[in-house]
Amino acid sequence: MNAVPQAVLQQRQDVLDSLGRHWNPTAALMLAAASRPVEQSASGTEVISEEGDRFLDLAGSYGVFLVGHGNPQVRDAVLDTLRTAPTVPPGAVHPATAELFELLTTILPAGLDRFVLGCSGAEISETALRAVHLARPERRKILIADGGYHGKTLGALTVLGQPNHREPFEPLGSELITVPYGDAAAVREALADRSVAAVFLEPVLGGAHLTVPPEGYIEEVATACRATGTLFVADEIQTCLGRTGKMFAVEHDDVVPDILLFSKALTGGFIPVGVCALSSEVVAQAERHPLWHPSLLAGSSSISALSVSAATAAIREVVAKDLPRRAVTLGPRLTEGLAEVARRHPKHVLGAPGVGFMAGLRTRNPSVELLISMVMARHGIHTGHSLNEQIDHPVLRFYPPLTITAEEIDRVLAALEATMTWLDRRPRRLTDGITKLIRRQYQLPSWLVLKLSHSKMRVDW
Numbered sequence: 113m114n115a116v117p118q119a120v121l122q123q124r125q126d127v128l129d130s131l132g133r134h135w136n137p138t139a140a141l142m143l144a145a146a147s148r149p150v151e152q153s154a155s156g157t158e159v160i161s162e163e164g165d166r167f168l169d170l171a172g173s174y175g176v177f178l179v180g181h182g183n184p185q186v187r188d189a190v191l192d193t194l195r196t197a198p199t200v201p202p203g204a205v206h207p208a209t210a211e212l213f214e215l216l217t218t219i220l221p222a223g224l225d226r227f228v229l230g231c232s233g234a235e236i237s238e239t240a241l242r243a244v245h246l247a248r249p250e251r252r253k254i255l256i257a258d259g260g261y262h263g264k265t266l267g268a269l270t271v272l273g274q275p276n277h278r279e280p281f282e283p284l285g286s287e288l289i290t291v292p293y294g295d296a297a298a299v300r301e302a303l304a305d306r307s308v309a310a311v312f313l314e315p316v317l318g319g320a321h322l323t324v325p326p327e328g329y330i331e332e333v334a335t336a337c338r339a340t341g342t343l344f345v346a347d348e349i350q351t352c353l354g355r356t357g358k359m360f361a362v363e364h365d366d367v368v369p370d371i372l373l374f375s376k377a378l379t380g381g382f383i384p385v386g387v388c389a390l391s392s393e394v395v396a397q398a399e400r401h402p403l404w405h406p407s408l409l410a411g412s413s414s415i416s417a418l419s420v421s422a423a424t425a426a427i428r429e430v431v432a433k434d435l436p437r438r439a440v441t442l443g444p445r446l447t448e449g450l451a452e453v454a455r456r457h458p459k460h461v462l463g464a465p466g467v468g469f470m471a472g473l474r475t476r477n478p479s480v481e482l483l484i485s486m487v488m489a490r491h492g493i494h495t496g497h498s499l500n501e502q503i504d505h506p507v508l509r510f511y512p513p514l515t516i517t518a519e520e521i522d523r524v525l526a527a528l529e530a531t532m533t534w535l536d537r538r539p540r541r542l543t544d545g546i547t548k549l550i551r552r553q554y555q556l557p558s559w560l561v562l563k564l565s566h567s568k569m570r571v572d573w
Contacts, residue, residue, distance in 0.1 A: 132573030144569035154181035178377035189425035234263025246398035251309035259321035296332035310343035315361035320498030354436030357468035379422035439468035472507035479546035491527035
């Protein structure tokens with residue numbers, strides 16, 4: 113790439129100054145250190161920087177842009193609704209909501225036929241918690257997986273499997289039982305005394321821990337839940353709408369959970385919205401609570417016709433283009449390619465977990481993940497850096513739009529091979545040293561962070 117013009121650098125500096133003063137000084141510093149360009153536009157599988165450089169987007173905002181950036185069908189649906197009735201007064205229902213609900217019954221596992229809408233994945237996680245506590249009022253325990261992620265609002269923190277985010281706010285409302293992800297025996301043992309209200313579980317563990325469970329694991333968990341009267345909440349916020357090769361990842365095990373959560377990809381990145389899908393049986397159990405009132409399971413009042421129209425259009429795109437099938441047929445080109453990279457470069461990569469178009473590289477330490485991400489950006493590829501410098505072996509994620517082509521995947525793998533060849537020439541002690549630095553980055557002076565990163569940005573906030 114060519115040298116960045118001074119005018120562009122100044123524009124980038126102005127953006128960082130504003131972020132640093134009014135939003136998140138630490139995040140702004142990290143963006144400055146990485147010399148990350150400001151994204152100006154996006155289309156399909158590409159994002160375009162303010163100086164016109166094009167990047168293949170393999171980060172996908174961790175699964176949001178499943179149907180591609182700026183999908184024309186979703187955009188048209190949003191614009192049509194914007195021109196007619198983008199919202200309705202409180203107490204009224206827009207016809208687009210009914211259309212979305214009818215469409216959901218055609219794609220969800222049979223039996224999940226009651227829906228509550230929210231503005232985010234964290235919000236619908238809290239909706240699920242409300243349903244669980246209403247339906248199982250005599251039980252206060254919740255079982256989660258170590259490393260699981262269900263949102264960071266205060267209620268969602270109740271079921272977060274990442275203690276560093278949860279502990280500053282404890283004590284929280286529920287009694288947590290945490291088990292290793294993928295260990296069905298640990299789940300059975302924890303549920304045996306019938307004191308657990310619900311299991312919250314991602315069918316594929318997401319985030320920096322990306323882990324595909326052993327075959328049959330989800331089915332074993334669902335069976336243990338049924339045997340003990342425990343509710344099974346499947347968090348498909350990252351895995352929904354074909355990402356793993358099925359419309360929903362629980363379908364790999366032919367499992368129907370009591371509650372299923374999905375968001376992220378649901379509107380193609382246009383407007384945030386999430387769905388908490390419940391079985392009628394769970395709702396009926398909640399309604400038997402002595403303090404039941406319909407408002408206790410009501411959705412967000414902020415949901416607009418724009419969001420439900422976008423969701424309907426995005427789902428229709430997934431179905432019309434059979435995107436889950438693309439994840440089955442084309443996904444292995446990516447997952448097997450990443451696995452081959454891991455085999456050729458064991459010095460810095462420990463493995464390549466993945467299923468469908470939900471894939472990644474398990475790196476030897478956080479600095480390896482950072483360096484791969486930075487060098488891939490120089491090759492015009494954005495990857496899903498976990499931004500988690502505390503865990504030992506974070507996974508650099510590759511979550512492309514399901515519209516990606518074989519040629520684009522080959523370009524990614526070629527850039528990755530060049531990146532790993534470059535990195536393998538560096539001694540392991542270098543990445544060990546950088547890891548120590550980035551784990552202390554929030555204690556280092558800002559000027560030193562920028563100097564070590566060879567950044568041209570300034571800290572003016």
